[in-house]
Amino acid sequence: MTIVDIRPHLREWAMPHVLCAGCAHGIVGRAFLVATDRAGIDPDRMVVVAGIGCSSRLVGYLDFCTLHATHGRAPAFATGVKLARPELTVAVFSGDGDGLAIGGNHLIHAARRNIDLTVVLFNNEIYGMTGGQVAPTTQRGAIASTTPRGNTEPAFDSVALMIGAGASFVARASASEPFTLERIFTEALTHRGFAFVEVLSDCPTYFGRYNRLGDGPEMLAWLTRQDSRVAEPLAAKRVVDHLPIPEAPPGLDLGVLHREERPVFTGRRSG
Amino acid sequence: MSARGVVLAGVGGQGVVLASAVLAEAALQSGFEVKQSEVHGMAQRGGAVVSHIRYGDTVASPIVPLATADVLAGFEWAEALRWLPYLAPGGALVVDARRIVPPGACRDHRRWGVPYPPLDPTSIAGRTGAVVLIDATGIAGTLGNVKAANSVVMGAVSRFLDLSDAAWEKAIARFVPPRTVDLNIEAFHAGQQAETLDPADIPELGLDPLPERHYHIDVNEAWCKDCGICPSICPEFCLALDDAHRLVVVDEEACTGCRLCEVLCPDFAIRIVTPVGAQGGAR
Known part of the structure; x- marks a missing residue:
């Protein structure tokens, strides 16, 4: 597989980006750039739409046609772009707060219609840009600025949500596995229909600091342990027989979890 | 017996x-x-x-x-x-x-x-x-x-x-x-x-020595935020943070060109460059 140099795809004049040291969003952005190259997409015909949040700021550094939209409404803007200019490849960068909280409705209806979009949802389990507030994806028990004694609510499973809403390609990947990300993004970009990729990312500045998970390097290792293929086998491994083991950590399934061929919404009457 | x-x-x-x-x-x-x-x-x-x-x-x-x-x-x-x-x-x-x-x-x-x-x-x-x-x-x-x-x-x-x-x-x-x-x-x-x-x-051990490959770890210092990810994942310990918590390339000679640092750099700051004409192609 050829090595892709992503610097030509960056707006170098805008760099360095505003994201914090150790924030894994950049790893995801880089893998996305590689995937657009691998998928053979003309950068002038690639549109990336973003809402509000740290993940959405990333779009400003990608040398594509980019659109910085209102909070949570990136799928709505992207729907408009795709219906007006169906020949363009349209992707959405969204965060967990942006896509699942304020923009939840836009996301599920875009999935229901099976519009030919690729949605990348950066899940760092917290509102990073606004000061570390609890998000709908924050794990139960985790500390955020608004849940100083631990979050009491269950977290959203965005992948189950999107499969239920009708997305025809649903995947989950981790920022700690950049080569897998490149492959999944390439498949998502070439999928015809609504493709949704949840990417487990990190926020060392808020989530990591509040929950004592360390900085960038430690959080990448922590991300790896979210993988059910890692978390559950480790929990099942009994080192000392007579000691009770704590409940298995809730591992997340990674990979392409759902794929189907379904009529794609184009806004036109068929026949 | x-x-x-x-x-x-x-x-x-x-x-x-x-x-x-x-x-x-x-x-x-x-x-x-x-x-x-x-x-x-x-x-x-x-x-x-x-x-x-x-x-x-x-x-x-x-x-x-x-x-x-x-x-x-x-x-x-x-x-x-x-x-x-x-x-x-x-x-x-x-x-x-x-x-x-x-x-x-x-x-x-x-x-x-x-x-x-x-x-x-x-x-x-x-x-x-x-x-x-x-x-x-x-x-x-x-x-x-x-x-x-x-x-x-x-x-x-x-x-x-x-x-x-x-x-x-x-x-x-x-x-x-x-x-x-x-x-x-x-x-x-x-x-x-x-x-x-x-x-x-018995013939000599017939190992063909691999051609020498040298990689240049191109760090864009203006973009690097010294987050410490690359020193933590480099298998050959080519990269390190110094006492002032700044990224330094300590041993470029040891680089094998695996590119883990490049793909895991969140700041797009690292690029592994093979010199033109060398084994592995130009970049």
């Missing part, structure tokens, strides 16, 4: 454990008490695959004590040297001239810098009795299957043991895959008759 000891050593996949089962069975068939013990695993990564067999009228321990083995069979030259201390003074050494360089011996990831011992039995003169150096792998290949090399080695080992051919053949038939019984028995007899090679006839 006091217990006789045999040590078999090789690399994972060569059939050391199977060969030791055959030897143990042959001794059982001959009416001896047999104890066998093996260590196997990771030989291709520098670990040990070695099997001890002791047989006699009564055998107390399955482990051959140091410097008491009647026969040491090395399925590979360096492994034979490794287990040499187990051989009794004057004991017989049977060696396959095959050489398998373990990756762990490769000290330089960009070139083959291999401290592999020269294949020269005179270097251990005085440590052993009879030395049988045979091309077991080559003989087995001529017979039709290099996997039968272990039977060739056992044929050579049988010269030094008081077990009947009938017992050996019965043992081979019991343990090797059914379709290869004839081949293995043939290989066994070939090993019995194989002539000892002159080390001078």
Whole structure:
């Protein structure tokens, strides 16, 4: 597989980006750039739409046609772009707060219609840009600025949500596995229909600091342990027989979890 | 008869454990008490695959004590040297001239810098009795299957043991895959008759040195935020944070071009560059 140099795809004049040291969003952005190259997409015909949040700021550094939209409404803007200019490849960068909280409705209806979009949802389990507030994806028990004694609510499973809403390609990947990300993004970009990729990312500045998970390097290792293929086998491994083991950590399934061929919404009457 | 000891050593996949089962069975068939013990695993990564067999009228321990083995069979030259201390003074050494360089011996990831011992039995003169150096792998290949090399080695080992051919053949038939019984028995007899090679006839270890590759770790300092991810994942420790928590390239020479730092840099700040014209292409 050829090595892709992503610097030509960056707006170098805008760099360095505003994201914090150790924030894994950049790893995801880089893998996305590689995937657009691998998928053979003309950068002038690639549109990336973003809402509000740290993940959405990333779009400003990608040398594509980019659109910085209102909070949570990136799928709505992207729907408009795709219906007006169906020949363009349209992707959405969204965060967990942006896509699942304020923009939840836009996301599920875009999935229901099976519009030919690729949605990348950066899940760092917290509102990073606004000061570390609890998000709908924050794990139960985790500390955020608004849940100083631990979050009491269950977290959203965005992948189950999107499969239920009708997305025809649903995947989950981790920022700690950049080569897998490149492959999944390439498949998502070439999928015809609504493709949704949840990417487990990190926020060392808020989530990591509040929950004592360390900085960038430690959080990448922590991300790896979210993988059910890692978390559950480790929990099942009994080192000392007579000691009770704590409940298995809730591992997340990674990979392409759902794929189907379904009529794609184009806004036109068929026949 | 006091217990006789045999040590078999090789690399994972060569059939050391199977060969030791055959030897143990042959001794059982001959009416001896047999104890066998093996260590196997990771030989291709520098670990040990070695099997001890002791047989006699009564055998107390399955482990051959140091410097008491009647026969040491090395399925590979360096492994034979490794287990040499187990051989009794004057004991017989049977060696396959095959050489398998373990990756762990490769000290330089960009070139083959291999401290592999020269294949020269005179270097251990005085440590052993009879030395049988045979091309077991080559003989087995001529017979039709290099996997039968272990039977060739056992044929050579049988010269030094008081077990009947009938017992050996019965043992081979019991343990090797059914379709290869004839081949293995043939290989066994070939090993019995194989002539000892002159080390001078054995070609040098034919490792083509890899062309030198040098990588440049291009760090865009203006973009780097010194987050510490790349120093934490670099397998060759090329990158580090200095006392002021600033990223420094400490050992570019050691870079193997794996690009983990490049793909895991959240700030797009690292690029691994191969010089133009060098192996691996320009970039």
